[in-house]
Amino acid sequence: MAEHTIATTIEELLGPDSPTNWGKWGTDDEVGSLNYLDAAQVLRGIGAVRSGDVFTLQIPIGDPDRPDPVWPGRTPAVRTPVMDEGYFARGDEPEPTDGHHWADDKIEMFTQGSTQYDALAHYWYGGKVWNGYTADTTIDSLSRASVLPIAERGVVGRGVLIDVARARGKDVLDSGEQISLDDLLAAAEAQGTQIEPRDVLIIRTGWIGSYYRGSADEFYRDWNEPGLVYSRELVEWFQRMEIPNLVTDTIANELSFYPGGLQLPLHCALMRNLGVTFTELCKLDDLAAACAADRRWTFLYTAAPLKICGASGAPVNPVVIR
Numbered sequence: 001m002a003e004h005t006i007a008t009t010i011e012e013l014l015g016p017d018s019p020t021n022w023g024k025w026g027t028d029d030e031v032g033s034l035n036y037l038d039a040a041q042v043l044r045g046i047g048a049v050r051s052g053d054v055f056t057l058q059i060p061i062g063d064p065d066r067p068d069p070v071w072p073g074r075t076p077a078v079r080t081p082v083m084d085e086g087y088f089a090r091g092d093e094p095e096p097t098d099g100h101h102w103a104d105d106k107i108e109m110f111t112q113g114s115t116q117y118d119a120l121a122h123y124w125y126g127g128k129v130w131n132g133y134t135a136d137t138t139i140d141s142l143s144r145a146s147v148l149p150i151a152e153r154g155v156v157g158r159g160v161l162i163d164v165a166r167a168r169g170k171d172v173l174d175s176g177e178q179i180s181l182d183d184l185l186a187a188a189e190a191q192g193t194q195i196e197p198r199d200v201l202i203i204r205t206g207w208i209g210s211y212y213r214g215s216a217d218e219f220y221r222d223w224n225e226p227g228l229v230y231s232r233e234l235v236e237w238f239q240r241m242e243i244p245n246l247v248t249d250t251i252a253n254e255l256s257f258y259p260g261g262l263q264l265p266l267h268c269a270l271m272r273n274l275g276v277t278f279t280e281l282c283k284l285d286d287l288a289a290a291c292a293a294d295r296r297w298t299f300l301y302t303a304a305p306l307k308i309c310g311a312s313g314a315p316v317n318p319v320v321i322r
Contacts, residue, residue: 007260008260008261008262009125009262010262010268011125013230013265014230014265014268018269019235019236019239019269019273019274020273021239021273021274021275022131022132023132027131027132029131029275030131030144030145030149031120031149031150031275031277032120032131032145032271032274032275032276032277033242033243033244033245033275033276033277034153034155034244034245034275035244035275036198036244037155037157037200037244041198042157044158045156045157045301046300048159048298048299048322049300049321049322050296050322051322052322053321053322054322055287055319055320055322056320057115057247057282057283057287057317057318057319058114058115058282058283058315058316058317058318059115059208059283061077061079061107061109061114061315062077062078062079066211066212066216067216068109068113068114069211069216069219069251070110070113070251071112071251072220074110074112074113075110075113076113077107077109077110077114078107078108078109079106079107080105080107081103081104082104082105082106083102083103083104083105084103085101109315111308111313111314112280112312112313113315115279115281115282115283115315115316116279116280116281116313116314116315116316117150117303117305117313117314118267118271118277118278118279118280118312119142119145119147119150119312119314120145120150120271120272120275120277121137121138121142121144121145121312122267122312123264123268124268124272125268129144129272130145130271130272130275131144131145131275133145138312140310141309141310142311146308146309146312147314148311150277150305151304151305152307154302154303154304155200155245155301155302155303155304156300156302156303157198157199157244157245157300157301158196158199158298158299159199159247159298159299159301159320160188160193160199160200160201160202160297161204161287161288161291161298162184162187162191162195162201162202162203162204163187163191163288163291163292163297164179164183164184164203164204164205165204165205166204166292167190167191168187170206171210172205172206172209173206173207173226174226175221175222175224175226176224176255176256176257177205178226178229178255179203179205179226179227179229179255180228180231181234181237184203184228192295195241196241197241197242198243199298200244200245200247201243201245201246202248202282202284202301203247203248204249204284204288205226205227205248205249205250206249206285207225207226207250208251208281208282208283208284209249209283209285224256224257225250225251225252225254225256226250226255227250227252227253227254228246228253228254228255228266229255229258230265234266235269235273238270238276245276245277245278245279245301246270246278246279247279247282247301247318248279248280248284249285250281251281252267252280253266253267253278253279254267279303279316282318287320291322296322299320299321300322301318301320302318302319302320302321303316303317303319304316
């Protein structure tokens with residue numbers, strides 16, 4: 001871990017020759033490694049369906065009994081009713097002549113305040129976002145590499161779940177617990193699972209599940225999410241394996257903080273440089289239990305975030321079919 005403790009900036013950690021996919025799909029590309037998910041990959045995902053069981057991976061939004069888990073500094077979603085039977089009972093709304101009543105509401109939330117896709121231009125360093133677009137393209141609205149092109153394209157392919165928590169005999173990884181490339185491959189081997197090129201890679205840590213089993217105070221205490229840690233070998237593996245999409249049950253898909261003050265370097269190494277899309281805050285416990293029960297860890301993964309123009313991210317409810 002010497003590279004984590006010595007480097008004090010993302011640029012120092014990744015170096016001047018960090019693996020990149022800039023220009024691989026042309027100078028105008030805005031979806032990056034999702035280009036790997038061609039028709040053959042869609043059919044490969046469909047071929048992984050055996051039982052027809054369906055799992056949705058989004059956490060609930062606006063649960064009044066448990067505020068949505070969010071990255072510290074963000075606030076949970078707030079749903080507000082703007083019409084219901086009470087409006088008629090109080091005389092706040094005139095009675096329609098035909099007798100119909102209705103309910104309506106609105107929601108205020110961070111676009112990355114629930115299960116969501118990051119835009120490829122969500123996180124950067126050195127004044128450049130994905131594919132070499134300049135950082136000023138993010139001002140006021142992401143004019144390049146926003147979440148909209150991802151939403152318009154959709155994501156369909158073969159998903160593979162690697163249950164690192166289960167491989168370590170835990171319900172949930174500890175705060176700050178690390179997953180290296182070797183750890184990831186060892187967990188896959190323990191499951192009897194082969195990660196194949198162009199798989200949608202899904203990693204379970206148990207982290208979000210623990211939020212709903214315990215207290216919010218405990219969840220946020222000594223905050224440092226467990227997850228993948230940066231290494232050159234890991235980044236080269238992602239590039240070599242042509243991984244299109246990283247999905248986890250954590251809020252940021254990787255270890256939050258490194259010694260020396262570094263924060264989320266894989267967002268830069270994988271998202272900014274390789275164009276790997278990030279799907280975060282997924283509910284994976286039920287899916288993992290089903291996979292463990294019949295030892296089938298692959299399936300059809302489908303997702304399409306909301307089509308929010310110019311946004312740095314958007315909510316999504318991924319659907320897995322086994």
